[in-house]
Amino acid sequence: MKVLVAVKRVIDYNVKIRVKADNTGVETANVKMSMNPFDEIAVEEAIRMKEKGQATEIIVFSAGPAQCQETIRTALAMGADRGVLVQTDAELQPLAVAKLLKAVVDKEQPGLVIVGKQAIDDDSNQTGQMAAALLGWSQGTFANKLNLADGTAEVKREVDGGLENIKIKLPAVITTDLRLNEPRYASLPNIMKAKKKPIETLAPDALGVDVAPRLKVLKVEEPPKRKAGIKVKTVAELVDKLRNEAGVI
């Protein structure tokens, strides 16, 4: 079974972001970019399937500007087999990415698609569910554990009250939660090998997908700042402040 993994290039999770002065977005020039952490987990899960003999080939999908090649290379260095980049400088929103993903799935015919549950930049948490809907496939979102059986997948999902177990028919779309696995680091020899692995580049037009944004971003602002607080010396002082100043206990 082929497995397709979707990865996104985002601002590194450790970076303290800056809102642009003209309120059109967030500063991305000269900022460290990395693979979205949830997508690393998706790549790792696919590689583990290959190591267990459940996956025959791992295809890495990404959509965005030319630099997304680097993100695909990172996944190839971790152990994926080849990449597909849908290259465009247009702003991509989840519905557009889901449509591009569907088009590539139609072409490649994988038995399973794994994506991160959300990207840490737009925080949408939509693409996997949308792709599943467009494909008419089942979905196993917020996966904490994944077991493949014959033609089905058992998914342990992270839900509000704890965990939930579902059984879904393959092909399916899985979205990864943080606790699904611990992604490996790519070794230097594997990084070198990854340079020789193929990446196919496609255009949205060639896939027949209109990627025009449906949501117009009117402005991006900094959230209100919290007023600096005070440090207290003793527990007695803390309790006094909470009772008499803040009135919260």
Added chain:
Amino acid sequence: MAILVVAAHDGTAVRANVANAVAAAGQMGSDVAVLVAGSNCGEAAKSAAAIQGVAKVLQAEDAAYANWLAEDIAPLVAKLAPAYSHVVMAADSVGKNLAPRVAALLDVAQISEAIQVVSPDTFVRPIYAGNALATVQTSDKIKVVTIRPTNFKAAPAGGSAPIEQIGGEGAKGLSSYVGAELSKSERPELTSAKIVVSGGRGLGSGENFKILETLADKLGAGLGASRAAVDAGYVPNDYQVGQTGKVVAPDLYIAIGISGAIQHLAGMKDSKTIVAINKDEEAPIFQVADYGIVGDLFQIVPELTAAVEKK
């Protein structure tokens, strides 16, 4: 035009956050209908009808809807949606799972975790772990929106909307429910608790979380955790507060042994009062805390427990 709120429920009552979703929907338009889908969901439908501002409850009885599988419920919502201008859900694990599937079936964008309704087509939502706020406008005919419950005051009880029975669609056979492993707790539910006591890596072990439990019980507080504490296995994952866990905004948030990473702050920085207890004076949590105390949590927490008990 009318608005459809999709209500998650436990069989006997709709979730508390449905009242927040109804309030948010009321800001997008009038004539709010609530969909309650499930099997034997009569009681849940009645609880929805009792929320003020609800004009009508649609009760869809079908065994296929018993466990909120998106594959089965999304087609029902998508079938009803064209009669409405908005489909609204709370951004909890049910809403996040379902809303994008509905939106894609309708070929419309979805707006996630709106924190403010500017106008019927314009919403404010946090991005980058809450470090920026984006104002977005949609041109889609049907607006599929999930709202962050902590940002909308719950609509009060006291309504008496009529309940209309609608048919179900049956199961699509793509997925089935096996079972759940839910955390049992006597404490208030994290996202609606007035006080939240949260622990991080500084606790050192799951055993040590007991001192937080004692403090939480004395305060009648919900118990939360940072990702580090969950990953280390101190507490179950549904305790996690942050960008990828739950978003809380209680009156009082007490962060104990939590450094205050960006991802954690995303889930609690709208709390009214924040208290930090940490031995590291430089911990970023002190930059958002109203009251900070630098010291050993193993001394401070029992002292604090004793002090709040005395009253």
